[in-house]
Amino acid sequence: MNKVRFAIVGTGSITPTHAQAISAIPDAELVAIFGRSAAKAQELATQFNCDWYNDYQEMLKRTDIDVVSICTPNGLHADLGIQAALAGKHVVIEKPIDVTLEKADTLIKTCQKQGVELSIVFQRRYSDGVIALKNLLEQGKLGKVIFGGCYIKLYRSQEYYDSAAWRGTWDIDGGGVLMNQGIHYIDMLQYLAGSVAEVTGHCGTFGHTGIEVEDTASAAVTFQSGALGVIEGTTCAYPGLVSRVDIYGTEGCAVIENDVLTSVQLKSGYEYKVGSSTENAGVSSPDISFECHQRQFQEITTALKNNTEPPISGVEGRKALEVILAIYKSAFTGDSVLLPLADSLFLKDLAKTGGFKRK
Structure with a gap:
């Protein structure tokens, strides 16, 4: 694996932070952004020089996506993460993992069963x-x-x-x-x-x-x-x-x-x-520094390249x-x-x- 290739799900205020963090890592690459709003997805894709989708399943069919980073409202995290895991993608989720223990545990178990990694973003660490x-x-x-x-x-x-x-x-x-x-x-x-x-x-x-x-x-x-x-x-x-x-x-x-x-x-x-x-x-404020996100994404990238568990696993998160x-x-x-x-x-x-x- 030369570069770890990421896709981002969601077009809200935290998405540019994830995109900046990923783009700043030499051995990572942002290849796609999905959003329900085609206009917002296209705007962000143009900004970060990647492809855009408003069909999630279509994006998940791509074989050149290694990791899906979920940046949607909280209660959608597990459902979208499970779909990514079932498509064979590693999963990164902006906090929280989800809003109920039941949904969080289903996501964790699905990732384990599919043999993909799950990491939760708590960049302040x-x-x-x-x-x-x-x-x-x-x-x-x-x-x-x-x-x-x-x-x-x-x-x-x-x-x-x-x-x-x-x-x-x-x-x-x-x-x-x-x-x-x-x-x-x-x-x-x-x-x-x-x-x-x-x-x-x-x-x-x-x-x-x-x-x-x-x-x-x-x-x-x-x-x-x-x-x-x-x-x-x-x-x-x-x-x-x-x-x-x-x-x-x-x-x-x-x-x-x-x-x-x-x-x-x-x-x-x-x-x-x-x-x-x-x-x-x-x-x-939408002006969130991406430095700590970059540090966590760097550790995630390194772990995936070395076939080890990324920091702040689903269980930890x-x-x-x-x-x-x-x-x-x-x-x-x-x-x-x-x-x-x-x-x-x-x-x-x-x-x-x-x-x-x-x-």
Whole structure:
């Protein structure tokens, strides 16, 4: 395999980021883009010098496509990924893997049965700050982790939710601030602090109308290690504030703000502090840097060329989804929820009751 050849599914705001990331890798090539809108697909194909399709099955017939990267709304991920796997293509999915455990597990099993690889995009793991903190934790510099928290303080206008019929719906968006935006930080938290054992969650819809899902959420967390934690998220924090991950250990503490490792203070005497950028913090913007995506796509490309499993497999990428669903279940039932979850069938009842709307 000289070059790993990619096709992208979807023409939304994240598609150019995937296209730029793939195009920047010497041993990768973008060969096609599929979109339901022929005009958008053609426009992107012209921009990135590749072919375009508005017939998905026709594109999947091509023998010169090795990997299909799914960039559609959340609730379509598994279905489109399964079709790609059945066509013998490796599958990359922009977070989340999907919006239910059942659909995620079907995708994982299909890829395994077809002998193709599955990787979920959580590009924030590839930021310099997360890499540095992960190394410190693996070296034991912070001691035993006793607390981990993530705080997602974003602003999304009413116009954002009104911009597409699927936004803010259970079926397609799969949730609100936790599922759509906060999942990056929830993945980061469990990646750094360890697997989650139990959550007690609260969710509400306070600052937006016409949406089925939460725009504000909080959860108390217990990790499998026994450490405690907190997850907070909102899309009502005008005008958008700094999002943060805190890790406290027996030998010191570390803070990540907007993916930048801003503070490490250890009992050994080591101290590191740097300011984080607050420019456009927490604001929805199509101008997303593709650098971290490129790093993950490079690892995916290298793994496929070497016939090894790519980073952040389907099983690994499923973990953040399960944490979020556990928070939803806790908020819905009023009880603490233990992980692993047996299923996510409660979502049907949650949707029927009108979600988390508060007076």
